[in-house]
Amino acid sequence: MTVNPADSAILGGLFGTDAMRRVFADEGRLQAMLDVEAALARVEAKLGIVPQDAAEAITRAAKVANLSPEELGASTRNVGYPVVALVKQLGKAAGGDAARYVHWGATTQDILDTALVLQIRDGLALIRADVVRIARALVDRAQKHRGDLMAGRTHLQHALPVTLGYKCAVWAAPLLDDLARIDALRGRALRAQFGGAVGTLASLGDKGRAVTEGLATELGLAAPDAPWHVARDALAESASVLGILCGNLAKFATDIILLMQTEIAEVFEPHQAGRGGSSTMPQKRNPIASEYVLAAARGVHALVPMMLSAMAQDHERATGPWQSEQLALPQIFVLTSGALMHAASIAEGMTVDTARMRRNLDATHGLILAEAVMMAAARTIGRDKAHHVVEHASAKAIAERRPLGDILKQDKALDLPAAEIDRLLDPAGYIGESEAVIDRIVARARGVPSG
Amino acid sequence: MTVNPADSAILGGLFGTDAMRRVFADEGRLQAMLDVEAALARVEAKLGIVPQDAAEAITRAAKVANLSPEELGASTRNVGYPVVALVKQLGKAAGGDAARYVHWGATTQDILDTALVLQIRDGLALIRADVVRIARALVDRAQKHRGDLMAGRTHLQHALPVTLGYKCAVWAAPLLDDLARIDALRGRALRAQFGGAVGTLASLGDKGRAVTEGLATELGLAAPDAPWHVARDALAESASVLGILCGNLAKFATDIILLMQTEIAEVFEPHQAGRGGSSTMPQKRNPIASEYVLAAARGVHALVPMMLSAMAQDHERATGPWQSEQLALPQIFVLTSGALMHAASIAEGMTVDTARMRRNLDATHGLILAEAVMMAAARTIGRDKAHHVVEHASAKAIAERRPLGDILKQDKALDLPAAEIDRLLDPAGYIGESEAVIDRIVARARGVPSG
């Protein structure tokens, strides 16, 4: 019974990808735990702590198929954690003496945390690949639309002209920094957890560190300098980094939603039969994918402070904050995968109405370029006078709904030839650094490694 | 595949009740939607808008068993909402002409919102019953432990004596206000949604209001004065009220966790074999239920601002905020049910070590009653001198680790007979309003209706 729509058979596909769900759902969670137990047994066998054949039996048995979900559920409901039952069932599946060597020297949280790190590793790989994919799609579009003029808007008002290519570069730029954040995070988050009850590994005598390092190597993780049972900063950073990424996607989705408005209609989500349409309102084309980007981003943002406040953990292993991480972090990964999935579909498939972009740009009859005229006139008649003249002409253009150019050409005070006025009012001549911005971002994006 | 532990077959039992999950999980969600569609058809038949036999066929067909989850999932993934596919499948199940009358005059959000209200109604009933149950258990304990002395603690330091009964009354008191909040919320939240595409019901001609009122009556809900497609205050209030309730439960759980500490060990969660124990550390008794109360409360608190920020909905029906409500509200109900479940188990089953309570109270050798002696002495020797004498004696008691009483009795400046000092240092004589507080809260709790 799934309450959370992100897990629902009906709604889940809108909120996250199946690939990410496989990493974080029950089966992935349990397999990651089994992988940790098996790796631990193998390392301890190498170090002579447990028998070699026990380790082999444990490794063979460490498959989710060997677990009974019913028994696991019943035990977990009673004990409060799934590890006791998992260890018992793994031992039983391994058979013979092996059972007594499962989980040797570990505490529940060692297994849960290291399993979580394995899930984070796989989750970050999926996320990083999608970020690269979106960034590349956006810089491709930046190139393609580098000359497609449209109104630049500030405070949702026409301001000055830009190009769609420039806009795509601005969407792509922060994603490149997200990649750097993800890479730095990996260095801090992909650390094994192994400390025993209070982090001291006392039950392993003088072999504690060797087991920790061996376990980390076995799983392809780093060994931490200190146990992090109660130092949850890397987990909180995982949440923050994905929160920032989702924020960047939310900016993109916000723009798409606004550009799809009936009165603007410049850029659209890729058309998909049946999506976002209305049987009774044929004129509609709803920005469904963008809406789910926003919903997912909001879901992630709500859970970030939950991870931050869960850092106030008591003593050597804590009372409660730890469980609340479980509610937040897997959900953060799944929702981020959903936001990325929708954002990628838009970045790759958006449809563009360049004619409409131009019509909208021209709809204010040249007012959007008043600044350009004023800056040019300032050079000859001085800034104050230029400002006065252009402001006056603009007011007149608005009041009379006439092109600004016509009015300016009739204005004697403005000492500019008509052809110069036409040139100044051509938006293509007033996009400044737009192409240079595109070029810089394209170059950076091309240099990003895929993996 | 369930990512969210609150929905997991393995972990779910720790985060929510099955009863609440039945209300909010996919099946409950879909059945509620079907109930709304069927009620709509019946009302429209009564008003002559759709044929009577169509309404009957729709009503008969409105069972989740008639839906195909696969088709629903596929369509939802494409369309962005489940309603289109549900209407189609319901029509098909109803057969014949009925299909064309399903969903007549409604918009997707009418169905989703009214279905959500039905779920809220059922969810609030479950929650209210649990709050009453916990409040009653706590006032029973307030009565039972009205004379059981213990240290009152402020800033986690011994302050003055209280009784466990008093503490139980203080735990119970805000729950009674929670009941009032739930009842007021019902008046605002249990309203049908019915407005068609933009809330005007234009397609129903002059019958729009009659259908709205009929639908509300049919479902046992109120009819709203205006459509609330974009006025989400009652939903945000639902989240807030449950957030406040969970806050009250978190206070209770916090105290239990602190009282169970090895060095305090006064009150314990009910013992349950296997729970909260450790195979290698037999001295341990972990406060598992309380920890899950805190985790659930934190989960709910994180989602409340998501509901608040989702209120900024645009125009007649919005882009995105609405989907994020889906992520938050069902989860809020389920986690609240989990917090209540655990809190009820503690309120009803807590074990109390009154001897230890007394030992802890006495552990500071009377210092906890320094205030009582000072207030008494102030009457005869003046407040300033009394303060000086008692402060000096207290410092001496701490330094020499001797009972404060012994030191005070030897102090000539303190003009009090030994028997009087003994009387003043008896914590039972210094609990002030404790019993009156208990009596007031018990009386209020006894007067609360169950339903």
Add this chain to the structure above:
Amino acid sequence: MTVNPADSAILGGLFGTDAMRRVFADEGRLQAMLDVEAALARVEAKLGIVPQDAAEAITRAAKVANLSPEELGASTRNVGYPVVALVKQLGKAAGGDAARYVHWGATTQDILDTALVLQIRDGLALIRADVVRIARALVDRAQKHRGDLMAGRTHLQHALPVTLGYKCAVWAAPLLDDLARIDALRGRALRAQFGGAVGTLASLGDKGRAVTEGLATELGLAAPDAPWHVARDALAESASVLGILCGNLAKFATDIILLMQTEIAEVFEPHQAGRGGSSTMPQKRNPIASEYVLAAARGVHALVPMMLSAMAQDHERATGPWQSEQLALPQIFVLTSGALMHAASIAEGMTVDTARMRRNLDATHGLILAEAVMMAAARTIGRDKAHHVVEHASAKAIAERRPLGDILKQDKALDLPAAEIDRLLDPAGYIGESEAVIDRIVARARGVPSG
């Protein structure tokens, strides 16, 4: 030195009102504390606990002007709370013996909490008045614009026609429920706090309850059944109720921002010279007031969970959560006052371009009324055929950019006379319940008491 812009001499006016700032700023905070101390002294004098002339001296001295901010600040920095220094300075100002009777039987938190309740009382009065003011302005406009047609928009796409009057009614409706929330909150929040160190009032012997009730009466508050030092639900509810209110205002502001877009330009914030304009971009009219409504709402929403999580208070008086309330609640009130201030200015002063509303409505050449034609045609040619015909005509209208009416009139399959098609395509005939919604909300708003 003010870091928070809401308190800044430069920026503060944009984030909150001076009236609210007077209630919650240092001076208001200190005066409220002095008022509580003075009331306590008077009540205790009446009950014979402290001398009458001491109470009178304390009352006379209880003015902020008698406090030294420097000494208060220095002591607070050391002690951790301002009450010790305030009591000392108040005693000194009262002179003579009075000093020893200041704060008799109270604990620091009794004073801070009751003072906060006095601030909440005054703050809620300001807020309630503004909500009434905005609701009335909106229903006035609902009446005025009841026939002014505009496009109803869902998912930011044209959907069906509405009127601006209807929109105003939908904005106003949830504010009326906010008034009910505020009134219910008053009953729970306006309670005195008085309990002494652990809430038992033991130092007052058998007079504890009488002092509590007297203090409450003296201050115009209710006496609580139990001390609420660690039951913070009413404070969290204060935050939630204002959070919901701000959510409703954010919906209003969101719509205004969207309606002011260059391409839409239907409704505007009141014009104010210099505001929201740009010296170089004369065509701009930025939605500044609405932006500050959104910023304030977001500020409030961020602080609500801080109040909720602060409910997990330990034992009889807590370690830390209490201080975090101080960071949140005053700020919530000030930001809410700012949101209300800006919303009121818009509600009262918005300018409306009804001609543009109509042009936008017509811009899709009748497509916005495709539903109306389809519903009418369904009666004669059946729903399926009607849907097919209208959908086909709509697609043609979009492709050829021709009016839907022209195409429909040429369509033989649609058995409707041209005049009937014209009638159906008249948006004025397709606004359904719009006027009835206005009437219901106006009636409710008219019935709301001002106070």
Add this chain to the structure above:
Amino acid sequence: MTVNPADSAILGGLFGTDAMRRVFADEGRLQAMLDVEAALARVEAKLGIVPQDAAEAITRAAKVANLSPEELGASTRNVGYPVVALVKQLGKAAGGDAARYVHWGATTQDILDTALVLQIRDGLALIRADVVRIARALVDRAQKHRGDLMAGRTHLQHALPVTLGYKCAVWAAPLLDDLARIDALRGRALRAQFGGAVGTLASLGDKGRAVTEGLATELGLAAPDAPWHVARDALAESASVLGILCGNLAKFATDIILLMQTEIAEVFEPHQAGRGGSSTMPQKRNPIASEYVLAAARGVHALVPMMLSAMAQDHERATGPWQSEQLALPQIFVLTSGALMHAASIAEGMTVDTARMRRNLDATHGLILAEAVMMAAARTIGRDKAHHVVEHASAKAIAERRPLGDILKQDKALDLPAAEIDRLLDPAGYIGESEAVIDRIVARARGVPSG
């Protein structure tokens, strides 16, 4: 009038440092803006865009003392931003022709954002220094207390022995990662903002990039590849990094609060006359500094999602989210400074009761070492039997309140000599990796650069 306690003359000292407040308060804010305007003029003079003497006059005039707070406030309240008035006043103060060259080519947000970056730079420098200070104090203590035994606690229950030195190392470890986070953040956040109205710098013709790079160099910042008017990821990262830091401090403060409990009383905040004491309850020593660490951390954590959700900015410069950043980010820096200040005072000045630590460790009569005995016995009599014997003995020890050692020595089934049992029950022999953890963290902390 300061509402926010973090800015209050009375309360402010408890919530933030004066040094940080100087960076972010009005004066610092305005001076940073003036610094940006002056640097811009100088760079534009170098490039021949504005006259050299104008740039010099502007630079000379760019002092807060030349601004009128009243006029700034009045203009800001009207315009919605302080930049228009600041530019006007700066021009006036510069005198002559200079006025017309102030702010050349810039947009309001260029100045506000770059000024904010200067504040972030200074704020991060203060924060980094404090983190280094705390980390060093903690590793000094880790060394000092490397042999001081105490109970390790999990779920607030005695688990196994640790040392205070180990605990200090675990507190210090995540702070070292915080330093890495701050350093990486600097690379992304310390970028100038300069783009003009829509980020294209069109008004500067072909000199836009040169001005951007010159401005960045002049201010010691990096030049961004693209304008970040609407790409707010580095700001959100600033908030997140400080949120994570505060989370680490909250863990430390939580432990201190718990260790100071009357019944535990092992480690204390540094004694300061008057702080955390109670006049009537001389036995109390409240953890005031720790409480303010928690309050500040909660304040920061509440504001992080506000920064994240503000990332959904529209088009080229946005409507509203940008203002909400102003409410959050300065406050985040100030509260973080407060948390660091209190944490540093504790790290440097904590007092330790090693005797009490030992008494508490021994209070469970050896039960805390049951695991050690069991692991030893397992080698000779097998794990199952060992477990059975030790569990039985533990239960007996608890029931009879006798030392576990006594009972074990009488147990024939346990084939261990008494001396061996004594050795196993010596906590000093069962702290495993504690010293190695200390050594690793000390080495890392020693290698951290101060700056």
